[in-house]
Amino acid sequence: MPLATPDVLDRLFAVVSSRRGTDTSISHSARLLARGRRKIAQKFGEEAVECLIEAVAGNRDELISESADVLYHLIVMWVDAGVEPGEVWSELLRREGTSGIAEKAARPRDPLA
Numbered sequence: 370m371p372l373a374t375p376d377v378l379d380r381l382f383a384v385v386s387s388r389r390g391t392d393t394s395i396s397h398s399a400r401l402l403a404r405g406r407r408k409i410a411q412k413f414g415e416e417a418v419e420c421l422i423e424a425v426a427g428n429r430d431e432l433i434s435e436s437a438d439v440l441y442h443l444i445v446m447w448v449d450a451g452v453e454p455g456e457v458w459s460e461l462l463r464r465e466g467t468s469g470i471a472e473k474a475a476r477p478r479d480p481l482a
């Protein structure tokens with residue numbers, strides 16, 4: 370049994386990638402990928418909204434479950450867009466140690482603002 374570590378995201382990405390172009394009657398990922406980018410984006414948006422509803426309601430267990438749905442649908446979106454998980458991990462690594470407050474303060478000022 371694999372460990373419950375973030376490696377599960379890399380494994381999930383590999384499985385969803387392998388489903389592209391396969392039988393849509395046995396794979397939900399294959400079905401979603403076949404339905405196209407707009408549907409994939411719509412499903413991600415729906416899952417994100419369900420997730421935030423549980424967060425606001427303070428439903429901890431449902432928040433965990435909906436978070437897993439969001440991550441699955443985000444990964445389907447990456448597969449469709451040709452984004453590799455490592456590219457996102459690299460972006461997170463690049464940001465590591467930089468406070469969001471400091472990053473925002475360092476942005477060029479909009480002269481029209």
Ligand SMILES: N=c1c2ncn([C@@H]3O[C@H](COP(=O)(O)OP(=O)(O)OP(=O)(O)O)[C@@H](O)[C@H]3O)c2ncn1[C@@H]1O[C@H](COP(=O)(O)O)[C@@H](O)[C@H]1O
Pocket residue numbers: 381384385388395396397398399412437438441
């Ligand atoms: N993590 C998930 C996962 N999370 C959610 N879902 C499915 O996402 C679907 C969401 O259901 P909805 O009714 O909201 O969406 P829908 O069926 O597209 O319906 P409509 O919105 O079109 O009406 C359900 O069928 C869930 O089972 C997932 N399906 C698959 N996985 C993982 O992906 C792997 C590959 O799955 P398959 O591609 O199905 O083999 C699995 O082994 C799992 O590890």
